Amino acid sequence: MSDGVDRTETTDEVPDWRERRGPVAVLTGAGISTSSGIPDFRGPMGVWTQNPIAELTANYADYLRDPELRVRSWIARRDNPAWHAQPNEGHFALAELERHRSVRVLTQNIDRLHHRAGSTPRKVLELHGNMFEVVCTQPAWRCGWTGAMRGVLDRVAAGEPDPPCERCGGILKAATIMFGQNLDEEVLGLAAAIARGAAVFLAVGSTLRVQPAAGLCELAAMHGADLVIVNNEPTAYDDLATEVVREPISEALPRIVAELSAVG
Template sequence: MIGAGRVAVLTGAGISTASGIPDFRGPQGVWTKNPAAQALFDIDEYVASRQVRVEAWKHRLSAPAWTAEPNAGHLALVELERQGRLTGLVTQNVDGLHQKAGSSPELVHELHGTVWYVDCLDCGRRVPMADVLPRLESGEEDPACEVCGGVLKSATVSFGQSLDRAVLDRAVAATEAADVFVAIGTSLQVYPAAGLCDIALSLGKPLIIVNAEPTPYDEQATTILSTPIETTLPALFDL
């Protein structure tokens, strides 16, 4: 469907559901099934409440991201890059599956950070998540920074935290450089990620949405596809 031309892509949780990672807002989403779970993703709640942190670490310890494998949707984006047609792969996901599939790290712009690292909210030290998970397995419920004793948190952007400006700037540049903008598996309800659609539309670029549920941008989209992402993307990009 999309032949020659340069493509900017925005992905959300929907691209990873076929890999066994649940989304947030869909019918079977984490927050749909358990609205209280949203507190685990709020920075003020996280810092203020040890119990929230304990629950958050339980959630991380059992996260499907540790064993999930990329699906055909991820691999289609690797092929798009191999053809030299991808200006940038902007993602709201923190699971690292794009890189695991083979997408070049320099083209993957993780707007909401990554679950594969842990930050100290006090001294700023960053360590691999693999260094912290064994502490949880040995019985620590709310592991503290081993340098300053501060609060540890996965290197993801929670509600109330600011996005990395450099990452956002690269996402905007990738959008501006493309001939078409494709939003995949995202509800397009979270900003500034959804705002990339506004940038694309303001520049007259076609907007293609691949998502199971309706989005606020459907009326402005050139094409809307609600079929499974893992089977839709190879055909969409004529791979």
């Protein structure tokens, strides 16, 4: 009977990845947070699968051009379940791994559940930003304002459906990376360095369709890391993986962390 795991044969010359010492890097996607009540985007019950129009709110050019789209975006930010979500066993497991191994979390998520679970903030790299801060879309040399999302949502509740920047009058948005925007070069460079230096690279709950984050898997494997993919659906990087795990993340991660922790 299948245990839900695709296993790669090992030999005496190639130790099991669970026994490897060295840094561990973990790329996390939306799938790690679904057990916390935050739907993913492209899964069978994903936000964009159920409502393809909602994906338009993630396009930067459309957002800047369409005031009505921005109004819908502010409502979506107000109603995002991440405001009330709690970390699950997967988040807590990764926080626990810090006690035993050198570990960095590279997350595509904007919900900060890794922080709430106890992961050291400086060890969590937010590749796509976070939803709890707001930025002005005007260039930094012209404005550069940033602030708390709660304060701007208070303005929405007070009757400003599309609140402008109070410093320059420009368009505001969440401090997240939208389609059509480039990742921060410093963040991406650090993520690449972490991937190159990893002994074990876990890709957890990500469809691995969005670049350049997904490409970190190949980068890690090219530099000798054991790539372990934990995801319910096949990904484009499965053939590179030492092992592919098809189990619920909240069950698989605590076990994987326990195995990695035993090595020290």
